[in-house]
Amino acid sequence: MAIGVKVMKRPSDEVSYIRATLKGMALTFKHMFQARVTMEYPEAKSTDDWRIATRWRGTHRMMTDEQGRSKCVACGLCPQVCPANCIKLVPGEDEKGHRYPLIYEIDEFRCVFCGYCQEVCPEEAIHVGVHYENAEYSRDRFVYDLERLQAQTHPVSTLWDPADPRGQ
Amino acid sequence: MSDELVSVTIDGLPLQVPEGTMIIEAAKQAGVLVPHYCYHPSLPSPAVCRMCLVEVEKAPKLMPSCVTAVAEGQVVHINSPAAKSARQGVLEFLLINHPLDCPICDQAGECELQDFVFQEGRSGSRYDDYPKRYAPVEDFGTDVLYVPNRCILCTRCVRFMEDVAQDGVLEVYQRGDRSYIGMEPAHKLEHPWSGNVVDLCPVGSLISKDFLHRARAWDLDKTASVCPGCTQGCNMTVDTRDSTVVRLRPRPNLDVNRHFMCDAGRADYRWMNRGDRVEAPLHQDGGKLHACDWDTALDEMAALIRASDGSVVLLASGRAPCEALGWTMRLAGNNVRAAAIKVPIGPEAPIGAIPNLALRAERAPNLDGARMLGVSTDWLAAINAVKGAELVIVLDAELDDADIAALSGATHLIHFATAVEPRLAHADFVVPIATMAEEQGVFVNRDNRAQRFLPAKSAPGMARSAWWVASQVWRRGGEGRRAPGTASEAFGSLAPFDGLTYRDLGLGGRVVATSPAGAAR
Numbered sequence: 001m002a003i004g005v006k007v008m009k010r011p012s013d014e015v016s017y018i019r020a021t022l023k024g025m026a027l028t029f030k031h032m033f034q035a036r037v038t039m040e041y042p043e044a045k046s047t048d049d050w051r052i053a054t055r056w057r058g059t060h061r062m063m064t065d066e067q068g069r070s071k072c073v074a075c076g077l078c079p080q081v082c083p084a085n086c087i088k089l090v091p092g093e094d095e096k097g098h099r100y101p102l103i104y105e106i107d108e109f110r111c112v113f114c115g116y117c118q119e120v121c122p123e124e125a126i127h128v129g130v131h132y133e134n135a136e137y138s139r140d141r142f143v144y145d146l147e148r149l150q151a152q153t154h155p156v157s158t159l160w161d162p163a164d165p166r167g168q
Numbered sequence: 169m170s171d172e173l174v175s176v177t178i179d180g181l182p183l184q185v186p187e188g189t190m191i192i193e194a195a196k197q198a199g200v201l202v203p204h205y206c207y208h209p210s211l212p213s214p215a216v217c218r219m220c221l222v223e224v225e226k227a228p229k230l231m232p233s234c235v236t237a238v239a240e241g242q243v244v245h246i247n248s249p250a251a252k253s254a255r256q257g258v259l260e261f262l263l264i265n266h267p268l269d270c271p272i273c274d275q276a277g278e279c280e281l282q283d284f285v286f287q288e289g290r291s292g293s294r295y296d297d298y299p300k301r302y303a304p305v306e307d308f309g310t311d312v313l314y315v316p317n318r319c320i321l322c323t324r325c326v327r328f329m330e331d332v333a334q335d336g337v338l339e340v341y342q343r344g345d346r347s348y349i350g351m352e353p354a355h356k357l358e359h360p361w362s363g364n365v366v367d368l369c370p371v372g373s374l375i376s377k378d379f380l381h382r383a384r385a386w387d388l389d390k391t392a393s394v395c396p397g398c399t400q401g402c403n404m405t406v407d408t409r410d411s412t413v414v415r416l417r418p419r420p421n422l423d424v425n426r427h428f429m430c431d432a433g434r435a436d437y438r439w440m441n442r443g444d445r446v447e448a449p450l451h452q453d454g455g456k457l458h459a460c461d462w463d464t465a466l467d468e469m470a471a472l473i474r475a476s477d478g479s480v481v482l483l484a485s486g487r488a489p490c491e492a493l494g495w496t497m498r499l500a501g502n503n504v505r506a507a508a509i510k511v512p513i514g515p516e517a518p519i520g521a522i523p524n525l526a527l528r529a530e531r532a533p534n535l536d537g538a539r540m541l542g543v544s545t546d547w548l549a550a551i552n553a554v555k556g557a558e559l560v561i562v563l564d565a566e567l568d569d570a571d572i573a574a575l576s577g578a579t580h581l582i583h584f585a586t587a588v589e590p591r592l593a594h595a596d597f598v599v600p601i602a603t604m605a606e607e608q609g610v611f612v613n614r615d616n617r618a619q620r621f622l623p624a625k626s627a628p629g630m631a632r633s634a635w636w637v638a639s640q641v642w643r644r645g646g647e648g649r650r651a652p653g654t655a656s657e658a659f660g661s662l663a664p665f666d667g668l669t670y671r672d673l674g675l676g677g678r679v680v681a682t683s684p685a686g687a688a689r
Contacts, residue, residue: 075271
């Protein structure tokens with residue numbers, strides 16, 4: 001038995017690719033005049049209506065005094081409060097009798113970025129930073145020593161403010 | 169103080185206490201701590217700090233509870249609004265000049281000012297306009313630093329030196345808010361018990377140079393122990409941080425050392441942190457000492473002892489606890505030709521006002537325990553007996569050159585050692601044992617008081633307690649012998665302590681009778 005083939009006859013204006021192309025291009029070109037919702041990340045890091053929250057908690061920064069020494073007095077509260085146990089601190093005394101950290105190291109791999117260290121610090125020395133670009137070529141570079149913590153320049157976190165819970 | 173009991177009510181709790189008890193002590197029995205600074209149970213009370221003021225019904229004013237004796241029918245309110253506001257006022261006055269340097273203060277975490285201000289102090293000061301008094305840090309000599317800024321003038325240190333040490337070098341100078349604790353320029357804080365002022369100081373004004381910045385109070389693990397310094401046997405607390413001993417402090421025991429401990433005892437902890445420890449049993453193999461496992465070492469030692477059934481000499485350290493001495497003696501059995509502990513001798517240093525408390529001349533904590541266990545103190549006789557003895561057991565003794573020379577002639581030598589001793593490389597066995605900071609044990613002090621000490625840190629490598637090693641070797645020496653499983657059992661199975669357990673001793677110790685054995689029970 002011969003196979004019967006039914007040929008559908010559609011109106012040419014319905015099946016024309018020209019029409020579909022124009023429709024698609026219209027949508028594309030329409031976006032050129034709309035507000036931009038993305039950012040070209042490595043070149044642009046913030047836009048007018050979006051930037052990283054000031055209460056962001058990223059890699060640490062140690063604040064220094066006018067003489068460039070760290071403000072830390074090695075009181076031992078941050079290693080005590082740290083839930084991840086990532087802060088190593090050995091206190092010492094300088095020739096003037098000031099207490100200061102001989103060793104201050106933060107293992108950023110272990111850190112859970114809770115910000116308790118900043119919250120507990122009585123000298124406002126250690127801070128979590130508004131910073132997220134931490135790539136390194138080796139793992140051991142993720143243990144930040146005192147020199148490295150002092151050399152950081154990024155802004156520091158405001159933490160969560162109960163008076164301004166939504167960070168506005 | 170008589171035996172008459174009086175009834176008082178403290179914060180609503182009816183209580184019967186002996187007549188003449190001060191309210192502050194009665195309150196302790198009621199489970200209430202009256203905040204205080206100048207009062208200390210081992211010092212006379214001057215009632216200068218005004219911190220312990222309590223409300224006593226029918227009394228016209230608040231009473232200082234440290235010098236007010238209880239009376240029949242007295243009703244005391246410690247936490248009434250009047251008493252609380254008085255304490256809050258005292259705290260506010262103290263904080264006028266006290267610096268808020270808790271982050272760098274060694275006392276933070278165990279500071280009574282910090283505790284009480286946190287507990288019931290005002291949230292702010294009304295004296296912010298005035299600059300705080302400032303004076304530089306002073307070196308008081310020996311181990312004590314004085315930080316005048318932090319001083320709250322409780323005068324505990326002055327009274328300790330004056331009334332307890334009876335060497336009144338500390339005085340309060342000037343008056344009013346210019347007062348400070350000082351010394352005549354010719355004087356120094358040199359009394360052998362002067363380190364106690366550091367513990368007595370309720371704040372961080374008198375601090376230890378040795379402990380300065382070493383650890384924060386909350387980093388420390390505290391273990392009850394007994395000082396191994398002399399035959400006095402002061403109770404102490406071993407403070408460790410990360411398994412390193414950083415400080416020794418007195419532990420109150422009214423029958424032995426009250427609240428005090430001498431400077432020599434405090435400073436004597438560095439040997440507990442030694443790094444050159446023996447960590448595995450060593451036996452002779454091909455003319456040299458080689459490490460082996462415990463089973464090999466124990467079996468070979470048992471074989472050596474069985475084969476040599478001759479005369480045995482035991483040379484022990486004065487720090488060896490009863491368990492170690494008793495079980496090595498039992499291991500030697502009836503063949504003991506001589507057994508002695510080495511007793512270093514030093515100058516005696518009494519504290520002054522407290523009878524029967526001194527740094528004793530015999531610097532061996534277990535002298536009387538050794539005597540009870542049949543170990544003599546005649547070291548020379550024991551050394552002379554080495555020649556001709558078949559087996560010498562050295563129990564961690566501190567050996568000088570003459571001792572080493574004598575030991576070179578020993579036929580067989582088993583060295584129970586904590587630290588490596590290259591001069592005894594000819595020993596048949598070197599057995600790694602724990603120090604007193606790493607094991608449980610008992611010292612018997614000069615008043616026949618058996619006192620326990622607890623392990624403060626872990627022993628290095630394969631090191632075990634000496635009693636465990638000795639009892640395991642002993643068990644291999646004959647049929648039907650059972651080695652003790654615990655230190656308490658090892659202690660109780662020794663003849664002079666017949667059946668006593670650690671639980672019987674408690675942490676305050678217990679006087680054991682010298683003879684007959686078992687009478688202490």
